[in-house]
Amino acid sequence: MRFREYIVYRLVLAVFVIIGVVTVVFFVSRVIPSDPAALWVGAHPTPEAIEKAREQLHLNDPVVKQFAYYLWSLLHGDLGVSIRTHNPVATDLKSAFTATFELILAAEFIAIVIAIPLGVYSAVKKDSWVDNFGRVFAISGVSLPAFWFGIVLQLIFFKHLGILPLAGRVDTVVMLEHPLHVITGFYLLDSLLTGNIPVFVDALKHLILPALTLAMYPIGLITRQVRSMMIEVLNENYIRTAWAYGLPSRKIYFKYALKNAIAPALITVGLSFAYTLVGAFLVELIFNWPGLGRYAAYAILSMDYPAVLGVTIITATAYVFINLIVDLIQVKLDPRIRL
Amino acid sequence: MKKELALFMLVITVMGVVASGCLSGQESTPTSTASGETSTPEKTTNVVIYGYGSEMITLDPSTEFSNSIVVLANVYECLVKYTPNGLEPWLATSWESNENGTVWTFHLRKGVKFHTGNTMTAEDVKWSIERTLRMGLGPAFIWDPIDKMEVVDDYTIKFYLKYPANLPLTASSAYGAYIMDSKYLSTIGDDNAIADWLNQGQDAGTGPYIMVKDKYDPKTEIVLKKFDDYWSGWSGDQFDIAVIKIVPDASLREQMVTSGEIQITRDLPLDDLPKLQENPSVKVDQTASYQELYAFFNTKKEPLNNKLVRQALSYAVPYKDIVDYVLHGYGEVAKGPIPKGMLGHFEDMDTYTYDIDKAKQLLAQAGYPDGGFKLVLTYTQGDQAEAKVAEIIKAEWKKLGVDVEIRPMNWEQQWALAKSDPSKAQDILMMYWWPTYPTPYDFLFNMFHCEPEVNFNLCYYCNDEFDKAIDEAATLEGINQDKAAQLYRKAEEILMEDAPAIFFYNPDDVYVYHKSITGFKDNPGYPQVVFFYDLHKV
Secondary structure (H helix, E strand, O other): OOHHHHHHHHHHHHHHHHHHHHHHHHHHHHHOOOOHHHHHHOOOOOHHHHHHHHHHOOOOOOHHHHHHHHHHHHHOOOOOEOOOOOOEHHHHHHHHHHHHHHHHHHHHHHHHHHHHHHHHHHHHOOOOHHHHHHHHHHHHHHHOOHHHHHHHHHHHHHHHOOOOOOOOOOOHHHHHHOOOOOOOOOHHHHHHHOOOHHHHHHHHHHHHHHHHHHHHHHHHHHHHHHHHHHHHHHOOHHHHHHHHOOOOHHHHHHHHHHHHHHHHHHHHHHHHHHHHHHHHHHHHHHOOOOOHHHHHHHHHHOOOHHHHHHHHHHHHHHHHHHHHHHHHHHHHHOOOOOO | OHHHHHHHHHHHHHHHHHHHHHHHHHHHOOOHHHHHHOOOHHHHOOEEEEEEOOOOOOOOOOOOOOOOHHHHHHHOOOOEEEEOOEEEEOOEEEEEEOOOOOEEEEEEOOOOEOOOOOEOOHHHHHHHHHHHHHHOOHHHHHHOOEEEEEEEEOOEEEEEEOOOOOHHHHHOOOOOOOOOOHHHHOOOOOHHHHHHHHHOOOOOOOOOEEEOHHHOEOOOEEEEEEOOOOOOOOOOOOOOEEEEEEOOOHHHHHHHHHHOOOOEEEOOOHHHHHHHHHOOOEEEEEEEOOOEEEEEEOOOOOOOOOHHHHHHHHHOOOHHHHHHHHHOOOEEEOOOOOOOOOOOOOOOOOOOOOOHHHHHHHHHHOOOOOOOOEEEEEEEOOOHHHHHHHHHHHHHHHOOOOEEEEEEEOHHHHHHHHHOOOOOOOOEEEEEEOOOOOOHHHHHHHHHOOOOOOOOOOOOOOOHHHHHHHHHHHHHOOOOHHHHHHHHHHHHHHHHHHOOEEEOEEEEEEEEEEOOEEOOOOOOOOOOOOOHHHOEEO
């Protein structure tokens, strides 16, 4: 199959996957006994207000018809209106999504910068203190819960050292004095584009702890992966040959060995994006990050089904696309894999 | 591989350029004059931040019936202000009624400016109330007594009522009684267009603070700035900017207020309050709220349709222990259905107290000497206090041979079940009530008045004598409070005898604020609202 055809094929499949997810979530959320009209009108409503809301929300129609309504508006890019906030779900999700995505990107950046060198050194200096440290770090990164790390980091860097902020995305006072002109929704990027340095510095400070917390899991994963691949590769004949030629060790490790060891690790990086998306849900609550996680938690607890569906669609889409991209990278990196 | 490496290097280089740009840019960019001043932000901007647990819903004063009054009560004003010591003038300076409370005249304050620059007149009052009634959502029912409104002159408005009512109290309502700028808003379009305009983070009120539109983010923070032309004026140590910051996590809010990152907050974990009371950097403010926790008996279902069983179970509740254990002392045992501080609350009311022997005796009298029945109790999932109370009464009632199945449910689910067929619904339902505006009628009518279709009378109770007493009391509330109180008392005594519900406790409203502010005063008539205008710098 040709490359372009393959992408089209995968994209068509993706649409079916997403429609499937939407269908399941829609019907599950409607089967659970709850009264969206009661949520729509708020506390202490009158029966008239409830009836009015039922009509407004099409709740008196059969579920299948409601589903048709939903799909129809979805085709027009309309995710419906949140029952809890009365805002269009798409608007709510847009800002939440960029906040979460900024966090995830930062976490992945930290993970790659730490994990790859750590993995290489662990393999090169097998069973040394570096390796042991790397092992403990990796295992704890994978097994200890993210919220625990988050709280420990808050205790150290906010409470005791007082050098990093406790929570939030940017300081209120800084934002008031240096209004940020939002272009992309990524605060770091926007503040750079508009030359708003105080906001950039402040947003960066706010980003460090949650991103580090979120990075712990991928760090563990990638370090172990790189280490085991490197050990395998370092036993290969061509590496022995390189040693025999007396090539500098740095060149052997980072150029010849890592090149072959990194392919599987890149897959792990790709997949860990999906993991961090889930991890972000917890980390956001601890660091009061106004992202998807907080939004989803609220939506689920209050059975705000258009919002739950919106989050589901976004997350499902992200998953599907990350998988696709990972598969494509794999093909590009490893000539043995055919489409 | 080289490409990847090159890309990586490129990223690093860009970061480096950016970082150096930060350093050199500070002197050269045009924004540097502004940023130069901000190295000490506390001095240039004086901001007060209220850390609040949930997001804002709607900013339309006509329909808002939830927690957005936290914003609205600072941006808009009502005709009358409720205080626990009585009603006070707000946008109206005085009011009077005819003898039987069916015609009310309000005299408005002169020289009140809207944020739009227009002057407030009686037309605005009429328009605001008419819009709320027309939209018919949320709190619109509070104006139900109104037959018609007459604008006498710019500063006088007359209300003709269908039946006698305490209209000044209605006009003080935290929901649905805010006065909007009719001249400005009516140019925007129809009611829905106005709602959209308002929900973009704009306002048309008279209050001391204005919404800052481009900073409006209902999920993160709401920024208000002081209104220079506010009718009551400003003193130097008030705050120019007030922020409501949404922080759902209670322990995070606690850390933020102790570190001074936010100045005031509420709903902190009760277990932590004793520790905070010792903390020199914060103050803990504790005021009785107008909230009460109830458990409704299903009076339409065996065996709770038997009054003696309900009385027996009411005796088998360790009221004092519950307040100590669940509220850690931050609240009081309820004296009947009406919270302390309101009309219709009687300290000397003969309420149920813990008496397990009496309970056993009553149960035997009812024909259940060893209990032997099972009850399903529902409460709102996630409410720690309700969960603890449910556990306590389960343990206590076990002593009577009564088995309780505790079922936590999402509120909408719980309510839907309760509104279905009472003969198949839950046996006991736990719920809080707080008033739309502080009248005992709001409590007694909603929860215990006969209902043709179930709404909030979730004990399915119906007693004509009770209904007659409260209906009459409501008409007298505005003109003869003593007589009204007597009638409310009579009604509450009927409730005590019939025991359709258990009255547990009134929790305190507990605010924690940083030592850098002063002047905070909780007003239970406006739940969860911090009036920023009252706050001063220390």
